[in-house]
Structure formats: C-alpha cells, structure tokens
Amino acid sequence: MTAQQIIDECKKFSPKTTRIISSITSDDGYPPFPPDPPYPPLSREKLNPPTPSIYVESKKEAFSPELQQFCLSNHIAVIRGLSSVLKLDLGLFSTKTLVESNSDHYIEVRRQFMQPSDENWDPEHRDMVWYCESQRSHTTIARYGHYQALSFSESLKEDKEKNSTTIFRDSDSDSNSTFSKNTKKHKKYSMFKPVKFGTNVDLSDPKKWKIQLQELAKLPPFARVSSAANMLTHVGHTILGMNSVQLYMKVPGCRTPGHQENNNFCSVNINIGPGDCEWFGVAPEYWGVIHHICERNNINYLHGSWWPLLDDLYAENVPVYRFVQKPGDIVWVGAGTVHWVQAIGWCNNIAWNVGPFTSLQYDLAIKRYEWNKHENYKSIVPMINLSWNIARNVKISDKSVFTMMKLTLMRSLKYTIMLTNFIDDIGNEIILRQRDIQEPAHYCVVCDIEVFNILFVKEVDRKHVVHCFYCAQKMNNEFNDFVILKEYKLEELTKVYDNFQLITTASASTNLNNSNNNNQTSTPTTSISNNNSTTTVGGGGITSS
Known part of the structure; x- marks a missing residue:
C-alpha cells in the first residue's frame, strides 16, 4: 500500500465518528498479552538445560559471522576468551581506575541483604517469597569504592579468624549443647547482613570516560555500544544504559532482580572481576508464566522487584539456565530473555543493550512497546521514532524485518493522517515545529506513552509539557488550552514511507x-x-x- 492509498483510505472515514487508534501491533488497538507456556510441557529432566558457551581463540573467530550467529541463535550465552583475544584492558573499569578518573561521580546505591542465590526471604526471615527487598540511596564512586574495599578487608579478617579457631563437627559434640544451637542460629541469620549494590553508574559522557569507551570499540560490531548493525544506534539520542554504557559495582550478595531488558532488547554484559557472578536465565516464551506467578504473589511484573524461587518455576515446568560468569566472560542476553544475577565475589560489571536487525528482536520490541502502554509502563525506547529513523537511514534486505517495519510505518502514518483530519475538522490549528537534530523523543506527561509527530502542548507550572491526544482530549474536548504542534510535514512522512523499500x-x-x-x-x-x-x-x- 502506497502513502497515497493510505491517505485515500483515511478519507473514507468521518473524523468525528471514527476511533483513532495509535497501536503499532494491531488494527483494533488491542495489546498483545502474556503468552501461554509452550506445549507440551518439558519433563523434569529438561528443566536445567546446559548454558550455551563458546571459547574464542583468535581475532579471526572474534569477528567471524559464526560468533554473531551463535549469539543470535541462543536465548542466553557465555563468550569466553574474547576479552583476552581482543586485548581488552578491563582494568580501565576497575574500582581503582574509576576512583582515580572521576571520584565524585554520583551513583545509585541499593541496600539489600545477603542470602543464598536460590533463596529469597521476607524481611522477618520467616518465609521464602518472590518480593525482592531493596532500598535506594545515592553516593559517589569514591565512597562506594571505599565501602567495597572495606568489605573485602573485613571478609579477609573474618576468614583469618575462622581459620585460627578450632572447628567442631556435630559428631564431635553434643548436638543439644548451647554451643551447637548458637552456631546453627548464627549460620541461619548471619547471611542476612546488609550489603550495598552500586548500580546504574552512567558512563555515557565521552569527556569523562573517553578512554573506557574507546576500549569497547575493540569488540566485534554486533556487540558494540554503537554500530550500524545495532537498531539502538539509530534512535538519534542517548538512552542511558541502553545505547550507552552503565557500570555496576558489587560485593558478595548484590542482586539484580528478575527482569527482561527494556523493550525486550538484547544486552551485552562483561564481568570486570576480580570476583564471579551467578546468572539465571529463562527463555522469552516463558515470561507469561513468570508474569502469572508474580501476580499470584501480588507483585507487578513490570513495576515490581522480584527474585524467582526455582522450585516455583520447576513446578510450572519452566526451564532455567544457571551458570557462573567469571572475570572477562561476556554474557549475551538474547531478545526477551528473563534473567536475574547475584554477585558471588567482589566485582564490577559493565553492560549495554543492542538491537540486532532480526525479525524476533523487532517483533518482541514492538509487542512489549504495546504491552507497556497497557500496563502504564514507560517504553524508554521510542519504537515509532526509531522505526521512522531506520526507514530514513537503513536499507533492509531481510523480508520479515522489512514487512514488520513497513506495517509499523503504515499504522503510524494512518494515525497521523486520521488525527490531523480530526483536528482540522473541529477547527483547530496545527503549527509546524521542526525537530532539532538529536532531540529526544517526546512522552506524554500524564501517561508516559511516546508522542510522535503531533504534540499537544500545555503550560503547567510555568513549563510547557507534552500530552498525547488521548490525555489532552480527556482534559478538554476542544483542546482550547493546548497548542498543537507537528514535527513533520505530511509530505515528509509519505516520502520516507514510499522510499522505504525491500x-x-x-x-x-x-x-x-x-x-x-x-x-x-x-x-x-x-x-x-x-x-x-x-x-x-x-x-x-x-x-x-
């Protein structure tokens, strides 16, 4: 269907009586829903699948299409040897170097409680639960670095004291003695000591982190922060932690709760060391099961913080990948894979997202985009803006990817035309305001959905804020209090749409x-x-x- 055919089709509908639909995944506006689990269910023996891993031994292997295909073919994978082969200087991301570089850089801190990775206790330490306890604060890299070093020193001291003390086995003493009871009680509750997790450390500023970011350019294109093969490079502006690098500073017991990446994009995670991390992963086709378990536990899947209990997953026939990420190991998290991570030792990790041009990636991204709208959860990847940018700047030879993107553009264009006709019909003026280069996408101040092209702007507390059509209409049917802007002429969009060809x-x-x-x-x-x-x-x- 050409742009002119879309325009002609829209003219057949009365602007005042036709429902204007903004969905990019359906013509009726209904969102996708969590999927049912695959059928038939797996047997108990298949619920602990081996984690796909590959060892890279040469630079030729590092840049081979086989390595990229290996990652894209798996829900989660471990790449070993790549850091050494490419001579990545991971010391640039060590706590010592970070403190020397930007000691006053502010970071987010999460206060958690140490416990075994396959357990999650309530605050009273009575029952195993899914809710993941965490309290937020902020500090600087220097202060967290001091805490990290102090924690390590205290652990060494404790180990030294334990080694210098005689250890009694249960068989060597009276099991009913006070000593035995106290030892068991101490073992049960000492694990709940608080730990601090330095998370979401922003490394996006090229002035502050020039050397670190340059080092990551050694990676193969499919795993780089910025690459023509990465959809997120085409967003047009920085999305913190997605098309920019974030750092995580850990002590033993620090947890990244269960989640799928924003808009189901893939991610790359490198363990800087010196300690290990333990990972858990679940294939995307089972996220609906986990969503329902969260609901049963009164936890919101998107907004809440949760740590899956393995027995609950196994009871629902959900297979779980479980593996250890050692220093230098790179973990590839495939599109839509559910995962959660716990630090075994003292370590730093760096991570970012990538968007390979595959039909699976794009399909999962737009479906999560629409599901997020249904759940009042912000999609920090503006999929409509991104799709139009790709149409302007990328030529697609994969037919399935092209077909899905073309359909997104068609629905977006139809929405713009129908909305423009509606505004004209009620006698309101639309003012052209061209977008600036690298201007971030706009989001509705009320419902947090992406607002593409036609913006309803209103002054609130001396600030001009953007509303979507639906929220603006709820406030005022005639939009009397709003200035209505458009960022693209219709001719611009129709030209991009028609020129986007397989x-x-x-x-x-x-x-x-x-x-x-x-x-x-x-x-x-x-x-x-x-x-x-x-x-x-x-x-x-x-x-x-």
Whole structure:
C-alpha cells in the first residue's frame, strides 16, 4: 500500500465518528498479552538445560559471522576468551581506575541483604517469597569504592579468624549443647547482613570516560555500544544504559532482580572481576508464566522487584539456565530473555543493550512497546521514532524485518493522517515545529506513552509539557488550552514511507563484499542526522552507502 492509498483510505472515514487508534501491533488497538507456556510441557529432566558457551581463540573467530550467529541463535550465552583475544584492558573499569578518573561521580546505591542465590526471604526471615527487598540511596564512586574495599578487608579478617579457631563437627559434640544451637542460629541469620549494590553508574559522557569507551570499540560490531548493525544506534539520542554504557559495582550478595531488558532488547554484559557472578536465565516464551506467578504473589511484573524461587518455576515446568560468569566472560542476553544475577565475589560489571536487525528482536520490541502502554509502563525506547529513523537511514534486505517495519510505518502514518483530519475538522490549528537534530523523543506527561509527530502542548507550572491526544482530549474536548504542534510535514512522512523499500539480497551482498574487501574488521556507521547516509542490513552483514 502506497502513502497515497493510505491517505485515500483515511478519507473514507468521518473524523468525528471514527476511533483513532495509535497501536503499532494491531488494527483494533488491542495489546498483545502474556503468552501461554509452550506445549507440551518439558519433563523434569529438561528443566536445567546446559548454558550455551563458546571459547574464542583468535581475532579471526572474534569477528567471524559464526560468533554473531551463535549469539543470535541462543536465548542466553557465555563468550569466553574474547576479552583476552581482543586485548581488552578491563582494568580501565576497575574500582581503582574509576576512583582515580572521576571520584565524585554520583551513583545509585541499593541496600539489600545477603542470602543464598536460590533463596529469597521476607524481611522477618520467616518465609521464602518472590518480593525482592531493596532500598535506594545515592553516593559517589569514591565512597562506594571505599565501602567495597572495606568489605573485602573485613571478609579477609573474618576468614583469618575462622581459620585460627578450632572447628567442631556435630559428631564431635553434643548436638543439644548451647554451643551447637548458637552456631546453627548464627549460620541461619548471619547471611542476612546488609550489603550495598552500586548500580546504574552512567558512563555515557565521552569527556569523562573517553578512554573506557574507546576500549569497547575493540569488540566485534554486533556487540558494540554503537554500530550500524545495532537498531539502538539509530534512535538519534542517548538512552542511558541502553545505547550507552552503565557500570555496576558489587560485593558478595548484590542482586539484580528478575527482569527482561527494556523493550525486550538484547544486552551485552562483561564481568570486570576480580570476583564471579551467578546468572539465571529463562527463555522469552516463558515470561507469561513468570508474569502469572508474580501476580499470584501480588507483585507487578513490570513495576515490581522480584527474585524467582526455582522450585516455583520447576513446578510450572519452566526451564532455567544457571551458570557462573567469571572475570572477562561476556554474557549475551538474547531478545526477551528473563534473567536475574547475584554477585558471588567482589566485582564490577559493565553492560549495554543492542538491537540486532532480526525479525524476533523487532517483533518482541514492538509487542512489549504495546504491552507497556497497557500496563502504564514507560517504553524508554521510542519504537515509532526509531522505526521512522531506520526507514530514513537503513536499507533492509531481510523480508520479515522489512514487512514488520513497513506495517509499523503504515499504522503510524494512518494515525497521523486520521488525527490531523480530526483536528482540522473541529477547527483547530496545527503549527509546524521542526525537530532539532538529536532531540529526544517526546512522552506524554500524564501517561508516559511516546508522542510522535503531533504534540499537544500545555503550560503547567510555568513549563510547557507534552500530552498525547488521548490525555489532552480527556482534559478538554476542544483542546482550547493546548497548542498543537507537528514535527513533520505530511509530505515528509509519505516520502520516507514510499522510499522505504525491500532491497534485493544480491545488491546487499555486493555492498557487503565491497565493504569487507576494504576493511575486514571495521564496521561502518551512519549518522542519523545525515539523510544522505544509509546503511544496508541483512543477509548476515551490514554496509553503509
């Protein structure tokens, strides 16, 4: 369907009596819902699958398409040896270096309680629960570094004291003695000592963290923070922790509760060390089961903090990956994979998100985008803006990816036309306001959904804030208190829509071969703000033109 055909189709409907639908996944506006578990259920023996892992032994293997395909083919995977092969200087992300570089950099701290990774006790330490206790505060890298070092020193001291004390076995003493009772009681409750987790340390500023960010450019293109092969590079602005790097500073017992990545994007996580981390992962087709278990435990799947109990998952026939990430190991988290992590030792981790151009990734991203709207949860990846940016700057040779993106654009364009016709019909003026380069996407101040192109702006507390059509209409049917802006002319959007075409695999392969002949290990990048620069994606390769 061409843009003109969409315009003609919209003219058939009366603006005042037609429901204006903003969904990008359905024509009726209904959101996708949590999936039922796969059928038939797995047997008990298959509920602990081995974690896919690969050892990279050379730079050639590091940049091979096989490594990328290995990651894309698995829900979660461990890449070992890659850091050494690429000579990544992980010491740049050590606490010592971070303190020396930017000691006053503020970080978020979560106060948690140490306990075994397969247990989660309530605050009274009486029952095992799903709710994950956590209290938030803030500090600086220097202060957390001091805490981290002090925690390590205290642990060494405790170990030394234990080694210098005679250890009695139960068989060597009276099991009913006071000593035995006190020892067991101490063992049960000493694990609940508080620990502090330094989380979401923002490393996005290239001025502050230039050396660190340059080091990560050594990674293969599919795993880089910024790459033409990464959808999130085409957002057009920084999304903290997604298309920028975040650091996590840990002591034993620190937990990252269960979650799927924002909008179901993939993620890359590197353990800086010196200690290990324990990971748990569940394939995306089981997230509906976990969602229902959260509901049974009175926890909101998206807004709440939860730590899955393995026995509950096994009772529902949910298979769980479980493995240890050692220093230098890179964990690839596939699109939509549910995961949770606990530090075994003292360590730092760095992580970011990537969006490979696969049908699975795009499908899961837009479905979560619509589910988030239903659940009043903000999608920090603006999927509509992102899709239009990709249409402007990327040539797609994968037919399934292209078809889904074209459908998103069609629904978005239809919404814009229907909304414009409605506003014109009630006699309101729409003022053109061109978007600035790298201007962030706009979100409704009331419901937090992405507002694309047509903005309803109102002054609140001396600030001009954006509303979506639905929230603005609830406030005033005639929009008398609003200034209505549009960021793109209809002609601009229709041109982008019509020009976004599936390219043949043959031409994509020709471009890819030329690119590979020029530089085997480099990856071309494209600037979102430069409409003359486009990127070809598909057939396992990328190229810029």
